[in-house]
């Protein structure tokens with residue numbers, strides 16, 4: 001699988017697009033805001049503001065979340081300038097994602113964002129798109145003040161090698177043998193180290209990174225928290241295989257390039273890579289099925305929301321492996337499986353990790 005070509009979220013603004021199905025990720029950005037706020041405050045505790053604040057959001061995707069974190073950062077810096085009666089900086093913003101991301105939609109949303117900034121007297125903000133993998137170098141040496149990334153770093157740069165024995169699973173599952181766990185961890189270790197190493201070249205001395213991604217609360221990767229959703233997706237694929245719509249060996253050869261790390265794994269990689277000090281690490285859960293429940297909605301609506309969220313981030317990948325023709329049917333079966341799962345009293349929770357790093 002050539003990942004750079006097959007990972008993008010569903011583009012555009014159709015019913016199934018990422019833009020219309022990213023409430024979970026938006027909730028996570030909101031919940032992780034205190035870490036962002038403290039980091040920005042800490043960066044400017046001496047009340048010395050640069051003339052230009054250069055910030056990159058990595059894995060920006062397209063849709064309402066794309067400029068949300070950046071907008072939060074600009075607000076925070078601006079408020080600090082006000083408090084300190086300092087001139088606010090200009091902002092150079094880089095929005096990064098893989099080349100197949102829907103950058104056309106992103107660019108179309110920029111003029112209204114800049115207009116809003118002007119109305120609020122926020123000064124100059126220059127926004128550019130950067131297409132490429134954040135596991136490689138993206139920016140010149142010592143050119144960034146701040147890097148942010150939300151809900152992107154649990155995606156690996158590629159499907160790990162050596163997963164032939166992960167039969168009947170599309171990710172680490174309860175039945176995955178130890179070689180599979182090791183292969184996933186090795187790929188994660190390599191990728192996260194590269195991410196840190198490359199950012200250490202790009203950030204100015206003392207520059208900060210805030211990351212939010214899906215992790216797990218248990219050291220055993222087979223018991224990881226949101227395992228159920230991928231198991232239910234596997235079950236739906238097996239249902240299609242039983243109907244003769246796909247072959248079982250097509251399922252055996254499909255593996256998702258994703259890893260949800262445990263706190264200690266993250267800390268160890270940061271320590272061994274050595275370029276950053278871990279200033280803060282926090283974990284929080286988001287209950288996916290509860291996101292839309294406050295109005296008394298039934299679990300069927302929750303299941304539909306859950307499935308639409310997963311569809312927006314997996315459809316391109318699944319279609320490129322199994323073909324487009326099975327996608328609608330697959331997700332109809334998936335909805336039924338999630339309804340059944342929720343109706344048995346289960347919840348669907350994501351265990352999120354947010355952290356702040358400072359370049360040494």
Ligand SMILES: C[S@@+](CC[C@H](N)C(=O)[O-])C[C@H]1O[C@@H](n2cnc3c(N)ncnc32)[C@H](O)[C@@H]1O
Nearest residue numbers: 025059060061065097098133134150151152155
């Ligand atoms: C779930 S979306 C998150 C988007 C947005 N940050 C949010 O919070 O809503 C994950 C994004 O990460 C991007 N991504 C995954 N791997 C990447 C990589 N190696 N380099 C750059 N972007 C990547 C995907 O293309 C996708 O747009």
